[in-house]
Amino acid sequence: GAVVSQHPSRVICKSGTSVKIECRSLDFQATTMFWYRQFPKQSLMLMATSNEGSKATYEQGVEKDKFLINHASLTLSTLTVTSAHPEDSSFYICSARDLRGAGREQYFGPGTRLTVT
Amino acid sequence: RKEVEQDPGPFNVPEGATVAFNCTYSNSASQSFFWYRQDCRKEPKLLMSVYSSGNEDGRFTAQLNRASQYISLLIRDSKLSDSATYLCVVPPGDTGRRALTFGSGTRLQVQP
Numbered sequence: 001g002a003v004v005s006q007h008p009s010r011v012i013c014k015s016g017t018s019v020k021i022e023c024r025s026l027d028f029q030a031t032t033m034f035w036y037r038q039f040p041k042q043s044l045m046l047m048a049t050s051n052e053g054s055k056a057t058y059e060q061g062v063e064k065d066k067f068l069i070n071h072a073s074l075t076l077s078t079l080t081v082t083s084a085h086p087e088d089s090s091f092y093i094c095s096a097r098d099l100r101g102a103g104r105e106q107y108f109g110p111g112t113r114l115t116v117t
Numbered sequence: 118r119k120e121v122e123q124d125p126g127p128f129n130v131p132e133g134a135t136v137a138f139n140c141t142y143s144n145s146a147s148q149s150f151f152w153y154r155q156d157c158r159k160e161p162k163l164l165m166s167v168y169s170s171g172n173e174d175g176r177f178t179a180q181l182n183r184a185s186q187y188i189s190l191l192i193r194d195s196k197l198s199d200s201a202t203y204l205c206v207v208p209p210g211d212t213g214r215r216a217l218t219f220g221s222g223t224r225l226q227v228q229p
Contacts, residue, residue: 032215034216036216043219043220043221043222044161044204044219046216049215049216091158093160093161095216097217106151106163106206106216106217107163108160108161108162109160110159110160111159111160113158
């Protein structure tokens with residue numbers, strides 16, 4: 001299957017600081033990438049859809065000024081959590097759909113575990 | 118009705134057992150479906166794709182019932198390593214530019 005990488009895998013930061021998470025599609029081009037968040041024992045929740053060369057589309061309830069998304073190239077999308085607070089501590093996962101396959105499966109990065117102290 | 122619904126479980130089964138999960142979906146126009154597996158504190162990984170009536174891969178069989186709008190996942194001869202959360206996924210209709218819709222997952226615990 002297609003490969004999606006994510007960096008960093010784990011980050012601990014202090015309240016009030018900003019954290020940038022990178023998501024890369026390694027062997028395919030992804031005009032669209034997705035950012036999810038997952039709290040312990042809960043479902044994956046879609047936060048936003050990142051579109052290369054245009055503004056991201058945010059799901060209801062997700063603050064676009066707090067979660068800045070930049071999709072500058074066909075293989076890279078970044079999510080910046082600005083002014084992080086302890087309640088932002090979560091597992092952030094990016095994904096991209098590989099449109100080369102018949103089913104257009106979605107592949108996930110390994111996730112970034114963010115802890116805000 | 119939710120787009121995708123799954124029984125959260127947990128399903129506790131002994132090694133070697135056969136276990137089946139169902140997932141119902143609301144969009145009758147959906148053409149393809151996926152089962153993902155998610156281990157604790159890890160990202161989801163694609164397990165099986167279902168495009169027609171069903172798909173079989175070793176001990177795993179996925180079946181689709183369009184009339185009743187559900188898909189099922191059957192695991193035979195369960196192994197301890199099968200313990201995970203299984204996510205039912207329904208693609209939106211489909212330009213590839215929209216995210217998949219995930220069920221909340223069914224947790225399986227295989228016991229020795």
